[in-house]
Amino acid sequence: MKTCQVSVQLETLKKVFGENVALDIDTFTINSGDVLGLVGNNGAGKTTLFRLILDLLKPNTGHVTIKTEDAEYITSNCEDWKTFTGAHIDSGFLIDYLTPDEYFSFIGKVNNISKEEIEEQLKRYEDFMSGEVCGQNKLIRNLSAGNQQKVGIIAALLNHPSLLILDEPFNFLDPSSQIAMKYLLEDYNKQTGATILVSSHNLTHTLDICTRVALLEHGHIIKDYNKDDSDMIAEIEQYFEGNVHHETIATEA
């Protein structure tokens, strides 16, 4: 089942908090079908970028354009792009006084998805949920952080989004769930051709699943790699190694 072709264009996008420049990107295009991994240390601007794309923050300058085969949407000017976008950033996306089953049903209904289809989809994620999410009759707020994360990710996938945005999807997940998550994203991209944006501190998983990796530092994209770039892994590892001052740490220790 293919989804529509979606690309994302960032233009002179800048976000400043007080005096701190959280994000400053001149132009950047995420092509249709890309699995883009955003990597960078804390404060690099990954979450800010996702929030700006999703129109959850107001940029100081610039805008985000989402393009499909038929139309172009500037995200801050309309809401039509939300119908083919799925996202999970943090617990602010979850209605935590519902059970996961109720939440999925809610998401399904507001997206005009039939009950049967929701059930069918949930079956597909059974392995990922490992029997701890659905049918537990627990409120989302009473689930562990890992299971809450799973609820958010599955909810983002329920409407078959053409554009999927996940912030730190591997966080809180146990090793098996992380691997399941990796396969899930790879399969989803292969089956649907959806554009996927993922940020993560887990370099191994990010490099495994992404067709493209953008390295962020202090709000700037300092490097944009394609999976085919032979020196990608070495350079990224070298970058993060370079940020650790072994000698200072050793001396302090």
Place this chain on the structure above:
Amino acid sequence: MDFKRFRLIFKLISQNKKLSEKRHPMFERNRFMKFFAYGMVAFMACYLIFFGVLFANAFADGSKEACDMLNQGIIIFLILDFFFRFGMQETPAQEVKPYKVMPIPTNTLMHIFLIKRGWNWYNVFFFFFFVPFGIMTIATTPYFGVWGFVGYLLGIWLLFVFNAYWYLFWRTLINHHIVYVLLPILIYVALIFFGMFTDEWLFEGSMKFMRGFIEWNPICFLSVLAAIIIMYYVNLWLQKKLIYAEIAKVEKVKKVKSSEMSFLNRYGVIGEYLKLEIKSIARNNVVRKIFISGVIITLLFCSVTAFTPAYDGGFMRIFICIYCFAVYGIMTLTNIMGVEGNYIDGLMSRKESVLSLLKAKFYFYCFMLLIPTLFMIAPVATGKYTIYELLGCLFFTPGCIFPFLFILAIFNNTTMNLTQKIQQRTTNSKAQFFVSLGAMLIPMVVMYVLVMLLGSVWGGVVMMVLGLIGVVLHHVWLKTIYKQFMIRRYENMSSFRATRNA
């Protein structure tokens, strides 16, 4: 631990406590609320001064000394103080948590937190009452004089310190079992009940005891001091006993009964948001408490109006009619979007979900108007109101008052903590204050003028027509509110995020 170190830790913890109060998220986000809170404290202080002077004058011509008259009922002040403290203090076992892993003995921490309970400005707040009262009835009389006044204040202070420890004891107990709520109620009811029948025992006794302070009777001071010390050590023992239970406290995860509410499915997306509204009330402590108190207040006013002549007068009659219909909306809709602040990002990442949510809320609150309508049938039957006035209020509330309250969806931007046990409404703002005041006063004036000018039949009819226009146009004004909400969305979302879990 030597005294120097004890004093240092005491100072550090006091500083932290001051900072936590100063940087309370409610005040940080909302300067109006800060001034409003200070204003309320100043108002309460003035209120107490006023009553202090009033009581001094009122008791001046009695058969007993004015201070003796008041001192007979000192227990009332202690009961009031006890209940005013409710919801204001954490227990030391809770406060000690962040310091538990630090190299400070638990015993020292407990002493510090307990001393701070006694040495607290709150324990002299009632001086706003007792100082003017004491000046007029003790200090200025030749028999007692200034020295008697000082002894009186010192005695009062000791009693309030004792009250602080007694309150703390009870508060710690109810943290562990709700049944202890009954403890002060039983004690106070028993005291007052026996006091009624045995004047000597309670009222005369407390008068003599308080006279002891004025006359500097050492037995009186020593007995209160002894009671304070006993209560202090009882608290110390209890806090130490419960500290590990408090630290290891894990909320029991309740299994919930999942309900499909399939009768709402026919309303599509709006039906889903209606389900959300109902589940929000059923599953969130704070929302449920507001709902229950709103319904109880509505029922109370409706019953009083229906079955007693208490509000038969002209303006009061109008006030109660409007109040019965509008109070639930005012209590809950002033916090509109506060619950949704918890998942605002999820809502905003779905197309027009906030508009659907607002519509669902409007239908829900319209449905809730059935409660006052049913109850108001009785006063209509007894001729207190005409059926036109009833219908007037029934339509005027959703058509004219609700739009006013729904405007707050544009301005409210503080997330409501859904899991806290005590209702601590953190979303008061200037807009909320004026809108809820306006939502109450303007309709009253409108109804009063209409009924005065046109009579209760045509006045009711005009209100009904005005209300119907608002109801029919609800799609239009809700859409307008939604558009305004979208204009302010970035500012609101940022504030909702900042106040989440605050």
